[in-house]
Amino acid sequence: MDHRAAMDHCASVLLAFPPASELADNEQYHKAVRLHIQKVEKLMAENGPAFPAYAENLLGVIHPADHSISYLALLQSLLTRDTPIQGGLLPQITTFLMTFDPRQIRYVGLAFSSLLKTVSGGELFPASVAGDLLATALLRIDPSGSVLTSHHIAAVNLAYETDNVDPVLPLIEKTIVFYPGVKSTESRYPCDMESSPVAYVTPESGLTTKLTSTAVLQYDLLCGMCFMQKRLWRQAFDALERVVTYPTKDVGCSKIMVEAHNKWVLVGLLLNGKTPTLPPITGQSAQKAYSTLGKPYSSIGKAFEKDTAETLKAEFESLGLRFWAEDGNLGLMQLVLSHYQRWQIVNLRDVYTKISLEQIRKRTQSAETGGQLATGDEMKALVQSMIDDGMLNGVIETPADGTPAYLTFIEPTEDLSEADFAAQLLLTARRMKDLGPIVKATNERLAMNRDYLRAVIKDQRREKDGLGRDPVAQFDTSIEDEDLMTGILPGR
């Protein structure tokens, strides 16, 4: 076969995969994909070292969205060949990651993962572009963003390390509820568009690797820190709380959890102006570790709630800049100090409807200096900046008759109309309903869990034996479930 003919042959194989509309159902699709992959693999093996040379030309012929499997194979062969490709490949990778067909990719997880790894390696693309590509690609595979993958961790790591948080925000804002590593019990074909992402984003499909608890903890901590960089305190707080309440077995508490707890306390102060309380689902041993190892932070929390700034300033200074810097929280601490007075001003709302700026100056202290602000202008600037940030709901009014300027607090919200209120509740109800498939998936996964089955069998046996419910015998079998259900308390 001469060069030209070989290439034509390649093209015809690569383009052979029919459009999805020609395949009647999932079964046919499944078979067609399997066949196609076999053919492509065979083709690559047959052509051996010559294939990358063809691939370079074929890239222009194959459409990345229609023939994603074929396109990925071309990219892969070009990326793995010894002589690195000249800059030319970047636009192709970009187009591919932005437009690929996620249904096809479910079958070539390993190859896709290795492409993503190349991207998250950070050498090919500048970090900002890499972050964007990873976020887009991952959300194309799993639009719900509910399964954590090894690529999530790589992406957020890259984003945080290179200070390019914006591109990955859409990715890390998703609620993660699934983690890889459960034996799949899925009977449907991977190409079934109805099945939950947890069925095809698995270590078996190659779209992720197995994770460790440390990696999961690290992911949430990094998410928290990314949100902190963007000053998205609410999201940061939630992310850190996920680390703080991470389920633990036996006695144990990760260093990451302690680190997250300390940040969580400070972010809580910024967000709500008071020390957050540990959620009841926090593990016992973790609580103990937090109370001993997080002592400086809880005293900061206590001092923040005091009426005067001195204690806070003293707590901060008694440990010294170095302590906070070594803990990696110096920047956060400085923000906490600067927010102390802001929260004092916000809290004045409980007492006053209108108050002169001069009085605010007298009633509040800066935790940075430990005293009142020096001038009325500083005060005015601070209040104005708070209003501009949306932290304070009010206006500064300067009377025309020359009397001193004052602040008017605007009432929080007029009560909602019945319709608005119903709409808001409905929204929550809808979101709860959206959880339905997740609940179903979780249920299915848990139903096949070894421990659960063991408990069920034991239960059945006991009932057969007519022993009834013996609380002592029950104890060791139900303990697994108890772990899962820790913290189920009567709804607040």
Place this chain on the structure above:
Amino acid sequence: MTNHLLNFFTVIDNQGGIIVRDAPKFDLDLYIQNYRGRTRFDRLFLIGRSSVPLCVDALKAATAEAKRGRDTQRYREVVEHLRIAAPNEPEATFDQAWLESTESANRNETHRLTAELKGYKNNLIKESIRMGNEDLGKHLESIGDLNGAAESYSKMRPDVSTPKQIVDVGKHLVRVSLQRREWSMVSAHLSKMGGNQNSEDEKTLQPYIKIVSGIALMGQERFHEAAIAFLAADAEVAASHYNEVASPNDVAIYGGLLALASMDRRDLQTKVLDNSSFRTFLEREPHIRRAVTQFVNGRYSACIATLESHRPDYLLDIYLQKHIPKIYDEIRNKCIVQYLIPFSRVKLDTMQAAFGGPDKFVEDELFTMIKAGTLKASVNTIDKLVTTVSPNSRLKMQADALETARSYEKQAIDRLRRMSIAAADLEFKGQRRTGGMHGLGASVDMFDETTV
């Protein structure tokens, strides 16, 4: 004020003592006549240390009182004070001869009683051992060894045989605990005293128990319970049954003030003014009665004025002194809350006139009260208005409902997440430590890698 007095009160001030500059309305001699026992000295000494006008008189009286007893330590202490406050008084020099003779007599007496007790113990006669302990306890108490006294008194307990003796032991222990300011011990001893009495004894004991437990509760800042205890004291019983602790006048003052601080208007009317037994006490302190009546009638500023005029008196009371600022604050707060109830908005100036003073700004007080949540109101310092806030229950309901929905959603997701973690076997596993190392209770894995 003479130079000496000035020096004296500077020292007291540096020690953190309370100084009362205004003259009280009572007469020192008449006042102290109401008491007997060691409390007389304690009271005189406290007045001497606190009241500027009565300082020298009280200290001199205390010196005389100390010399009547056998407690040389007290004598030394009061003379030391007097030497700074009024060095020219004849009482300001130590009576060395008295000191030496008393101290040696005390030592001998202690010896004698200890030896006697030892003898009784060898003979194993219960009644003698009890009496021996009682004698020793009384002696030790009188020479100021309160620790020793408490120990001897409690050793009486195994050997008591009649209800009367139980009461005696209890009274001894209560008295010592009161002098040592151990309020919870006072309550504990009191609880062992009740019951098993014939009705006559019980009746005479009733005011003692009520009053002492009132004082103990007050010492623990449990004002409402203390007020109830004082109000329940029986006025029929002669004061001699309890005047080693407090006088009937004290009962009226303690009960009245604490009731004002802790009860609402209806309770004040039914439990204080309409209380026939307590009325007898109140007759001795008509201004307390007036203050309560004024409060009930809604004349709050008059009530506060009445109380303020007697503040110096109460500040010189041995048990009240420490609590007066707090009690007065609570009464004021209640007055302000009650004052605002009928109005939806009040001018700040009106309130300043009713509750403020030349150096007292009612706004500061409102600020603290609103912040603490005792008062539901908001202040407008520009238009000088205090507006009482009626809670917008609809708004609150809506906010609550939305919050519940939100937290429900969060919990649901959280639980799904945790189940997933468990199902994927991803819980964090600490290293199980062997060898009973449980100092921290939790082992923190210092080896897991951190990239941050």
